Amino acid sequence: xxxxxxxxxxxxxxxxxxxxxxxxxxxxxxxxxxxxxxxxxxxxxxxxxxxxxxxxxxxxxxxxxxxxxxxxxxxxxxxxxxxxxxxxxxxxxxxxxxxxxxxxxxxxxxxxxxxxxxxxxxxxxxxxxxxxxxxxxxxxxxxxxxxxxxxxxxxxxxxxxxxxxxxxxxxxxxxxxxxxxxxxxxxxxxxxxxxxxxxxxxxxxxxxxxxxxxxxxxxxxxxxxxxxxxxxxxxxxxxxxxxxxxxxxxxxxxxxxxxxxxxxxxxxxxxxxxxxxxxxxxxxxxxxxxxxxxxxxxxxxxxxxxxxxxxxxxxxxxxxxxxxxxxxxxxxxxxxxxxxxxxxxxxxxxxxxxxxxxxxxxxxxxxxxxxxx
Amino acid sequence: xxxxxxxxxxxxxxxxxxxxxxxxxxxxxxxxxxxxxxxxxxxxxxxxxxxxxxxxxxxxxxxxxxxxxxxxxxxxxxxxxxxxxxxxxxxxxxxxxxxxxxxxxxxxxxxxxxxxxxxxxxxxxxxxxxxxxxxxxxxxxxxxxxxxxxxxxxxxxxxxxxxxxxxxxxxxxxxxxxxxxxxxxxxxxxxxxxxxxxxxxxxxxxxxxxxxxxxxxxxxxxxxxxxxxxxxxxxxxxxxxxxxxxxxxxxxxxxxxxxxxxxxxxxxxxxxxxxxxxxxxxxxxxxxxxxxxxxxxxxxxxxxxxxxxxxxxxxxxxxxxxxxxxxxxxxxxxxxxxxxxxxxxx
Numbered sequence: 001x002x003x004x005x006x007x008x009x010x011x012x013x014x015x016x017x018x019x020x021x022x023x024x025x026x027x028x029x030x031x032x033x034x035x036x037x038x039x040x041x042x043x044x045x046x047x048x049x050x051x052x053x054x055x056x057x058x059x060x061x062x063x064x065x066x067x068x069x070x071x072x073x074x075x076x077x078x079x080x081x082x083x084x085x086x087x088x089x090x091x092x093x094x095x096x097x098x099x100x101x102x103x104x105x106x107x108x109x110x111x112x113x114x115x116x117x118x119x120x121x122x123x124x125x126x127x128x129x130x131x132x133x134x135x136x137x138x139x140x141x142x143x144x145x146x147x148x149x150x151x152x153x154x155x156x157x158x159x160x161x162x163x164x165x166x167x168x169x170x171x172x173x174x175x176x177x178x179x180x181x182x183x184x185x186x187x188x189x190x191x192x193x194x195x196x197x198x199x200x201x202x203x204x205x206x207x208x209x210x211x212x213x214x215x216x217x218x219x220x221x222x223x224x225x226x227x228x229x230x231x232x233x234x235x236x237x238x239x240x241x242x243x244x245x246x247x248x249x250x251x252x253x254x255x256x257x258x259x260x261x262x263x264x265x266x267x268x269x270x271x272x273x274x275x276x277x278x279x280x281x282x283x284x285x286x287x288x289x290x291x292x293x294x295x296x297x298x299x300x301x302x303x304x305x306x307x308x309x310x311x312x313x314x315x316x317x318x319x320x321x322x323x324x325x326x327x328x329x330x331x332x333x334x335x336x337x338x339x340x341x342x343x344x345x346x347x348x349x350x351x352x353x354x355x356x357x358x359x360x361x362x363x364x365x366x367x368x369x370x371x372x373x
Numbered sequence: 374x375x376x377x378x379x380x381x382x383x384x385x386x387x388x389x390x391x392x393x394x395x396x397x398x399x400x401x402x403x404x405x406x407x408x409x410x411x412x413x414x415x416x417x418x419x420x421x422x423x424x425x426x427x428x429x430x431x432x433x434x435x436x437x438x439x440x441x442x443x444x445x446x447x448x449x450x451x452x453x454x455x456x457x458x459x460x461x462x463x464x465x466x467x468x469x470x471x472x473x474x475x476x477x478x479x480x481x482x483x484x485x486x487x488x489x490x491x492x493x494x495x496x497x498x499x500x501x502x503x504x505x506x507x508x509x510x511x512x513x514x515x516x517x518x519x520x521x522x523x524x525x526x527x528x529x530x531x532x533x534x535x536x537x538x539x540x541x542x543x544x545x546x547x548x549x550x551x552x553x554x555x556x557x558x559x560x561x562x563x564x565x566x567x568x569x570x571x572x573x574x575x576x577x578x579x580x581x582x583x584x585x586x587x588x589x590x591x592x593x594x595x596x597x598x599x600x601x602x603x604x605x606x607x608x609x610x611x612x613x614x615x616x617x618x619x620x621x622x623x624x625x626x627x628x629x630x631x632x633x634x635x636x637x638x639x640x641x642x643x644x645x646x647x648x649x650x651x652x653x654x655x656x657x658x659x660x661x662x663x664x665x666x667x668x669x670x671x672x673x674x675x676x677x678x679x680x681x682x683x684x685x686x687x688x689x690x691x692x693x694x695x696x697x698x699x700x701x702x703x704x705x706x707x708x709x710x711x712x713x714x715x716x717x718x719x
Contacts, residue, residue: 217489
């Protein structure tokens with residue numbers, strides 16, 4: 001009896017320990033993983049000219065931004081992506097901000113104009129930093145990294161350990177918005193949209209018995225599956241409209257455009273429903289589809305990069321993670337809501353590509369599916 | 374769309390063979406179904422009935438079968454014909470759950486199926502209402518969920534769905550299976566009613582031998598071979614004593630008693646049909662019946678009831694299958710004897 005449903009037995013016996021093993025691997029990765037330095041850009045406004053107050057004569061002083069850059073490079077917690085000297089790169093700060101929006105860096109360290117002057121005259125040093133606050137959990141981590149560079153700078157240059165760090169949060173939620181609601185909605189939107197898309201469609205093929213009978217009418221298999229896609233895409237559209245409307249009415253703060261968010265949710269939801277239809281057309285029974293959904297959804301969540309950063313995973317898991325839709329859906333939605341990024345970027349096109357591949361595979365599987373009445 | 378030569382012959386099958394790898398499922402089967410006829414194909418499980426209906430309804434790829442098959446004048450061996458064949462035929466599966474969306478109303482089900490034939494919605498609704506009326510599907514159920522309907526109503530609705538596009542041939546797979554005895558006759562009478570009112574050609578596959586009551590022609594299949602194909606009346610008439618039987622009830626009937634009665638030479642066939650009842654067929658029925666009674670009484674057996682009747686299709690089926698089994702046994706024993714002889718020689 002047991003062997004009449006080998007696939008389900010496989011799923012039931014192999015998948016749970018596999019998930020536990022995956023969790024174990026992820027856990028050991030997060031605890032043993034080397035420190036991942038935080039990408040930063042240093043923008044220097046520092047001037048090494050000193051104007052004497054009494055006679056307005058100009059003299060040269062030691063330039064300290066060079067040694068500070070050396071300290072940034074020395075710090076294990078920071079990774080200097082670019083250095084802009086405003087005297088030569090007039091638009092350095094704008095370029096740095098673009099990198100911050102693109103999530104290529106997380107901190108802009110700004111060296112003020114009187115940086116060297118204050119240090120020369122033994123005044124407390126001053127550094128400004130602009131940190132990405134879209135992820136509240138990482139704010140402190142980012143500040144600590146800048147402090148680390150200051151510590152090295154002070155030590156290496158025998159300076160008075162008096163330093164003032166002014167932090168400016170970028171992409172933080174304005175005070176008149178509910179931060180808790182906004183933070184949690186950004187986290188859950190991507191899960192919810194892909195999960196609901198999958199749940200909605202995992203049984204549409206495997207559980208609909210009259211499909212076999214419909215195939216004894218002039219209708220073609222492709223037409224049946226296409227009708228399913230159209231129907232569920234319409235449901236997805238309605239779901240997305242109501243989702244965005246509800247979120248906005250409860251005070252969701254969107255930096256980007258609502259249309260971009262809607263499009264991002266739609267493409268992620270479509271990837272979810274394509275995955276659901278793929279599960280449904282590749283399963284023989286309802287139980288098999290449910291088991292497969294459970295297994296795939298767990299892998300999607302675990303490798304999404306939300307719990308463990310993808311670049312901290314072993315390379316083989318990174319490859320899998322980058323194929324999975326949630327790994328692109330979360331940063332896409334996050335980027336639009338918190339930083340005002342455009343929807344049309346790498347993540348959007350990957351999601352589109354993954355969805356198209358799943359649609360094509362589902363059509364092939366459905367065409368080959370055996371039906372008997 | 375029907376081709377010219379199919380105007381009268383709705384289904385034509387000549388020397389049909391179906392093979393899946395080494396399994397020869399259907400062997401040289403030939404038959405025709407004419408317009409307006411009800412054809413019943415009878416056989417026990419594994420006889421090949423379902424395989425034949427699957428060939429006729431374009432469900433089996435051409436690589437698995439050979440022979441001449443035409444449904445409404447078109448052969449299912451060409452993929453381009455499938456669409457036309459499927460729009461010319463209707464199908465009523467054995468299980469209603471395969472034919473109906475239980476969460477929808479009968480009229481919504483009609484909507485789904487008629488859209489696949491490209492029918493006009495209003496026209497489809499009119500056709501459906503007419504069919505529902507013929508099939509006595511209560512009007513108050515037309516807009517309710519199918520799951521709320523009774524088993525018999527679901528069955529009739531399933532038939533209506535099969536007929537919704539006015540097909541040239543309606544294929545029915547075990548229409549009376551899983552239905553209690555009283556409902557079986559009801560379903561059969563509805564099928565006859567539809568056949569008479571709409572002139573629908575019907576092709577029924579079943580192991581319910583009572584279905585022969587409404588068939589114009591009946592085919593008997595056994596292990597992929599067609600044993601008989603003719604009108605049930607003719608088939609019964611081909612039995613010994615032209616299908617006449619003596620139904621005799623004897624006290625304490627047992628095999629020994631049957632063996633004794635068997636010694637009455639005109640007897641062709643004795644079938645025990647109950648604890649104390651047997652049916653007897655014999656040569657020259659009218660002349661020999663009184664002599665048989667005399668013989669039984671003389672042997673000292675107590676006859677408690679006796680009647681004469683025409684054999685049912687069930688009896689014909691049993692006898693035909695028994696004959697075939699006997700023939701097969703004889704052939705097998707001949708082969709064993711021959712092999713034994715060969716071994717002795719060597």
